[in-house]
Amino acid sequence: MNIVILAAGMGKRMQSALPKVLHPLAGKPLLAHVLDTARSLSPSTLCVIYGHGGEQVPALLAAPDLTFARQEPQLGTGHAVAQAASQLNDAEPTLVLYGDVPLTAAASLQRLIAAAGRDKLAILTVDMDDPTGYGRIVREHGAITRIVEQKDATDAECAITEVNTGILVAPTAPLKRWLATLSNNNAQGEYYLTDIVARAVADRVPVASAQPAAVWETLGVNSKVQLAELERIHQRNLANALLEQGVTLLDPARLDVRGSLACGRDVTIDVGCVFEGEVQIADGARIGAHCVIKNAGIGAGAQILPFCHIEDAAVGAQSVIGPYARLRPGTALAEGVHIGNFVEIKNSQIAAGSKANHLSYIGDATIGARVNIGAGTITCNYDGANKFRTVIEDDAFIGSDSQLVAPVTVGKGATLGAGTTLTKDAPAGALTISRAKQVTLSGWRRPVKLKKQ
Ligand code: UD1
Ligand code: CA
Numbered sequence: 001m002n003i004v005i006l007a008a009g010m011g012k013r014m015q016s017a018l019p020k021v022l023h024p025l026a027g028k029p030l031l032a033h034v035l036d037t038a039r040s041l042s043p044s045t046l047c048v049i050y051g052h053g054g055e056q057v058p059a060l061l062a063a064p065d066l067t068f069a070r071q072e073p074q075l076g077t078g079h080a081v082a083q084a085a086s087q088l089n090d091a092e093p094t095l096v097l098y099g100d101v102p103l104t105a106a107a108s109l110q111r112l113i114a115a116a117g118r119d120k121l122a123i124l125t126v127d128m129d130d131p132t133g134y135g136r137i138v139r140e141h142g143a144i145t146r147i148v149e150q151k152d153a154t155d156a157e158c159a160i161t162e163v164n165t166g167i168l169v170a171p172t173a174p175l176k177r178w179l180a181t182l183s184n185n186n187a188q189g190e191y192y193l194t195d196i197v198a199r200a201v202a203d204r205v206p207v208a209s210a211q212p213a214a215v216w217e218t219l220g221v222n223s224k225v226q227l228a229e230l231e232r233i234h235q236r237n238l239a240n241a242l243l244e245q246g247v248t249l250l251d252p253a254r255l256d257v258r259g260s261l262a263c264g265r266d267v268t269i270d271v272g273c274v275f276e277g278e279v280q281i282a283d284g285a286r287i288g289a290h291c292v293i294k295n296a297g298i299g300a301g302a303q304i305l306p307f308c309h310i311e312d313a314a315v316g317a318q319s320v321i322g323p324y325a326r327l328r329p330g331t332a333l334a335e336g337v338h339i340g341n342f343v344e345i346k347n348s349q350i351a352a353g354s355k356a357n358h359l360s361y362i363g364d365a366t367i368g369a370r371v372n373i374g375a376g377t378i379t380c381n382y383d384g385a386n387k388f389r390t391v392i393e394d395d396a397f398i399g400s401d402s403q404l405v406a407p408v409t410v411g412k413g414a415t416l417g418a419g420t421t422l423t424k425d426a427p428a429g430a431l432t433i434s435r436a437k438q439v440t441l442s443g444w445r446r447p448v449k450l451k452k453q
Helices: 028-039 056-061 079-081 105-117 174-181 193-202 224-244
Strands: 003-005 043-051 067-069 096-098 120-129 136-140 143-148 162-170 207-210 255-264 273-281 292-298 310-312 313-315 331-333 338-346 355-363 365-367 378-380 389-392 403-405 408-410
Touching: 003 028, 003 079, 028 043, 028 056, 028 096, 079 174, 079 207, 096 105, 096 389, 105 120, 105 162, 105 207, 120 193, 143 162, 143 174, 143 207, 162 174, 174 193, 193 207, 224 255, 310 313, 331 338, 355 365, 403 408
Parallel strands: 003 043, 003 096, 043 067, 120 207, 255 273, 273 292, 292 310, 292 313, 313 331, 338 355, 355 378, 365 389, 378 403, 389 408
Antiparallel strands: 096 162, 120 162, 136 143, 136 162
16 A cells, blocks of 8 residues: 655644654654554555755654655645655555644544445545534535535535545545646635546445544644543543553643553552653552653652652662652662652662662762662762762761762761761771860850940
8 A cells, every 4th residue: 555644734723843744742743643654554655745844854753664755835735745756666556644633543444445446436535523623524425526625615515514534535546636736726726636536426436434433533633622621532532541441540631641561460560650651550550640751661659749750760679769859861769769859870780679768969980789878878980081980888877968079989887977078988887977076165255236326
């Protein structure tokens, strides 16, 4: 099969410099959703018609299995498909999709393709309570005879509620012939793809139709309002799929998945969480309210307390993170690690059972098992030019408000006294402390307020 995706239109109502088809839905350009669906049908030719917004569309979405044809100026949907004509293989049918209709299910397209067979024209149609703006499907004795655009329609035709979604399958050799005969003698002065229906009827090519499982599959984006509506529909579908798999969502309407979220059994997700990229959550893990988690793995039974930000990180089984923790790229936590409030971790490995419960920065560090990092500990990993590593071995205890000036190593079982600024390695098993001696001055008095003159 050949697939042509129309994506040259201007999208004026988006009020944006970005071409319409590049606006994101669930974190991914609209056109990328359509390309994913198209690819799932294994086409032999996949061609995107672009135009408005110049080279931004091919620049962003170029791929080896994809060709692009520029439509300039944009003279209508029929003119758009004609730009791909030379690339289409006559021996196979051609499916036309829209780059701004992101949620069409592959199953619905498969029904349409089946309805077309090898030599019929098939149109994906839906019944709409309010068909305003759409092309209407005109039938005689049940058979489709033509499509009339709203702007060219009579009052009687406007009353028709079966509309053209724009998505169709046509036998390719006749399609090319029909496209070559289109005229722009209509209300909008455009070359309408929809006029091929009347051509097919004249050529005695049967015209079939198929319907999607849901109307939203065929809704397009022309404005930010419609984009926001489709985003909600899509997110609700994703949430429903998670619920069906047994994930507990405290409110399926307050979850955003922008990528893929794979959950084990008995996972619970509280409200307001955003998942981006590839996220895996293992059995029994619980995600608290208002967490943002991107490209991360959360281990079995782990608890992410509210308001955590986790990116390119791995959280071990039974760990407890947050509230208000930030795990930055390169963080790898083993089992049973506790990371508490206002702790930031970057490019660091922390072994099993270690804890950093309050107000710390841990960057470029390798931390052993059962280590206790006291409140306010800072790894000074950056000297303004280069970054260095801090190593803290198993069972070490880092007193509160310590600074570890990397490169530096704290040996196994070592203790750092509170307030230590560590600039040399701390030996294993010993107490190391760097602290000015405490003095108490006798005879000192608090200043008193001076009398006004
Ligand atoms: C089109 C259909 C209409 C259908 C409606 C469904 C025609 C003449 N009309 O109308 O029957 O009900 O879609 O939404 O086909 N595009 C190009 N180049 C162009 C013009 C459009 O690539 O020169 C692309 C647009 O980017 C968009 C799609 O084609 O993705 C549809 O264009 P649009 O202008 O929205 O078509 P409608 O007038 O809404
Ligand atoms: Ca449209």
